[in-house]
Amino acid sequence: MFELKINRSLATLEAVKRELLSKLPTVKSSHRCEALGRALGYASYSAARTASKCPTEPVLVNGAAFQEYLKQHGFRVSPSILHRAVAKVALADVVAANEHLSVWGVGFGRSQRKPDGDWENARERYARFKVSVRRMHFLRGRGAGLGRAL
Known part of the structure; x- marks a missing residue:
């Protein structure tokens, strides 16, 4: 039902x-x-x-x-x-x-081109997301201990 x-x-x-x-x-x-x-x-x-x-x-x-x-x-x-x-x-x-929710999952945005012109792979895309989340939490004053969480 x-x-x-x-x-x-x-x-x-x-x-x-x-x-x-x-x-x-x-x-x-x-x-x-x-x-x-x-x-x-x-x-x-x-x-x-x-x-x-x-x-x-x-x-x-x-x-x-x-x-x-x-x-x-x-x-x-x-x-x-x-x-x-x-x-x-x-x-x-x-x-x-859930501000990081996208059609690719939580925290995974669309792949971007790297400076050399190649597309980033999934691991690089995830690393970019981790950096942006750390930066966001740091700017909001919640940076303590975040390195272990991500």
Whole structure:
């Protein structure tokens, strides 16, 4: 069974709301918002906003509740629209929290050309990453003992 959870916060709620606007522009704003509130397990969007002011544990996203609310108001919508919107916001949160995350992994950016014109290999790329992390931690005042950690 598909299960999707998302961190509960006002910023997350607003981001999902923006995503839904871009995917469902013909659905009335109040219907989108209320359907989102139902999908997060609340009786209304207002209740979801109030609960999001003091975030605790992630909430389960219920696509069927979203779909059912919109169906009652004359809109045929797949729950996958909500799931994709929530997943996009969740992934953006992960990327924001992990500044060294890239499509190549954590801390591995794209290979760069060396001064001689050759491409750096994986070992050289990793060494470049270690240096940049040490520099970042040093500049933030957390340089002590970092040489052993990396």
